[in-house]
Amino acid sequence: MKSDRLLLALVLAYAAASLFHHAHNAAFLGDYPNMPAWLTPGGVYAAWLATTAVGVAGWLLLRSGYRLAGLGVIALYGALGLYGLAHYGVAPVSAHSPTMHLTIWLEVVTGTLVLAGVARKCFGMRPPSFSPCARRRRGTSRRTRRPSRSPSAR
Numbered sequence: 001m002k003s004d005r006l007l008l009a010l011v012l013a014y015a016a017a018s019l020f021h022h023a024h025n026a027a028f029l030g031d032y033p034n035m036p037a038w039l040t041p042g043g044v045y046a047a048w049l050a051t052t053a054v055g056v057a058g059w060l061l062l063r064s065g066y067r068l069a070g071l072g073v074i075a076l077y078g079a080l081g082l083y084g085l086a087h088y089g090v091a092p093v094s095a096h097s098p099t100m101h102l103t104i105w106l107e108v109v110t111g112t113l114v115l116a117g118v119a120r121k122c123f124g125m126r127p128p129s130f131s132p133c134a135r136r137r138r139g140t141s142r143r144t145r146r147p148s149r150s151p152s153a154r
Contacts, residue, residue: 004062010117011055011074014081014110021084021103022048032100033091051080075118081111 025032026041055077062070084107087096096104 007062007074007114007117007121008059010110010114011059011077014078014107014114015052015055017103017106017110018051018081019048021107024099024103028100031097032087033095035090051077054080071118071122075115078111078114078118081107081114084108084111 022044026044029035029039029041029044054073058070058073058075058077060070061073064070084104087100087104093101
């Protein structure tokens with residue numbers, strides 16, 4: 001499906017931006033302000049692998065027909081991109097270099113785009129329903145309609 005390709009492109013863009021941020025974080029860990037002393041470059045890469053595993057799991061669920069679960073897990077994956085903003089919680093904006101800002105914001109923006117892609121896939125161009133992500137069979141309606149009687153059956 002076309003919307004699946006768009007969502008996949010957004011997920012891959014976020015994965016790349018997240019890797020870029022984590023690789024920069026690992027390479028310049030000592031330069032990032034107020035990072036915990038116990039954090040190592042290997043731990044940073046492990047965090048990226050764990051986060052990316054969430055995205056892969058969501059995509060596999062979606063492609064396996066578990067639409068609602070898959071979209072929910074992919075949304076969680078996108079939301080994890082917002083965690084990059086935690087850098088600004090431990091140190092002021094002015095304490096970060098321009099490259100740090102670039103990697104943080106690329107991750108945040110692409111994670112947000114994944115969330116938007118999930119919302120678009122859920123709601124699309126149709127009005128929201130009780131279960132917006134659930135796919136209905138063609139030809140069915142929300143209400144059960146009584147079969148109409150033909151004039152000859154009266």
